[in-house]
Amino acid sequence: MDEARIQAAADRQEINELLMNWGQARDRAEWENLRHCFQPDGIINIAWISGPASEFVDQSAERLAEFKRGEYSKHVISPGRIQLNDDRAFSQCHVNNVARVIVDDHEFDWEFWGQFFDLIEKRDDDVWRLFNRTMVYEKDRLDAVHPDQLPDGYFDDTDFSEFLPEVRYLGWRLKKNNIPAANKLLTINSPEEAALIEDSLNWLAKGN
Numbered sequence: 001m002d003e004a005r006i007q008a009a010a011d012r013q014e015i016n017e018l019l020m021n022w023g024q025a026r027d028r029a030e031w032e033n034l035r036h037c038f039q040p041d042g043i044i045n046i047a048w049i050s051g052p053a054s055e056f057v058d059q060s061a062e063r064l065a066e067f068k069r070g071e072y073s074k075h076v077i078s079p080g081r082i083q084l085n086d087d088r089a090f091s092q093c094h095v096n097n098v099a100r101v102i103v104d105d106h107e108f109d110w111e112f113w114g115q116f117f118d119l120i121e122k123r124d125d126d127v128w129r130l131f132n133r134t135m136v137y138e139k140d141r142l143d144a145v146h147p148d149q150l151p152d153g154y155f156d157d158t159d160f161s162e163f164l165p166e167v168r169y170l171g172w173r174l175k176k177n178n179i180p181a182a183n184k185l186l187t188i189n190s191p192e193e194a195a196l197i198e199d200s201l202n203w204l205a206k207g208n
Contacts, residue, residue, distance in 0.1 A: 011089065012082045014128050015120055019093055022130070023075040031061050038130045039121060045134040047170055050182040053130070070107065073099040080118070086207040089120040089128065090200045095135070103176055106150060110169055112140035115188075117196055119203055134196060138188045142169035 018037060025034035035057045038044075042053035049056050064073075076098065080091035092115055099110045119132040144150050163171030166187040174181055186192045 008084055011084055011122075011128065012080075015082050015089055015091060016079045018120070018128055018130070019077055019080050019091065019116070019118075023077045026060060027074050029061070029064050031057055034060070036129070038133075039123065042130050043132045044130075045132075045184045045186070046182065047135070047137070047167060047185050048174060048179050048182055050184040053133070068102045071100055071102055073097060077116075083201075083204060085204050087122040088204050088207055089118075089122075090204040091118040091120060092116070093118070100145075101173065103173070104154075106154075107145035109143045109145060110140065110173065112167065112170060113138040117200060119200060134184075134186060136186045136188055136193050136196070137164075137166045137170075139166055140169050142172075 022034065022037045024030070025037065035054065038053035038057075043051065044053045044056045046056075049059060074097070076096040078094040080093040082089055082091045095114050095116055097112050097114075101108050101110050114135050114137045117134045117136060118130055120128050121131045122128045158172060160168050160172065163169075164185065164187060167185065171181060186196060
């Protein structure tokens with residue numbers, strides 16, 4: 001195996017460790033660890049924030065601190081499909097978020113499927129870190145833990161048509177918690193996803 005292939009294998013291993021570390025740090029409230037997953041000028045685009053990664057970390061800490069007893073959230077992340085060019089990388093990885101949430105004193109299991117599209121850089125410290133992370137949403141679902149305890153007609157006054165079909169229940173949860181949705185929410189097989197892929201590949205091709 002030549003030196004270039006060995007280096008590429010090492011880079012992909014380090015990037016996949018970064019992807020896994022992000023999920024563990026986010027779910028285990030390891031905020032400094034999570035912060036170090038991003039470049040200092042890192043950006044994140046997800047359902048409830050589109051902006052600096054530093055703000056994402058700070059707001060995530062606030063959100064988890066507000067969890068009710070019995071609530072939790074876990075990100076299950078696949079290894080990435082990683083394309084390399086010098087000190088830049090473009091990664092796509094599958095994400096499954098499973099959560100126990102309490103709304104109106106009722107327990108629900110909420111789950112979504114999506115993909116992270118990541119622009120990743122290795123800068124002066126020779127460490128791969130996230131520069132731009134964007135979630136592309138695929139679908140979600142919501143199940144009452146105790147459906148027999150839900151009042152009759154619990155959802156009758158909810159207009160789910162105001163939410164994107166791919167994130168119907170995520171939109172409902174955000175509204176229930178008075179959290180405004182981000183403006184750049186992307187969904188699978190959309191023109192916006194196609195544009196994101198094109199822009200990411202163009203960014204990758206430029207190299208450093």
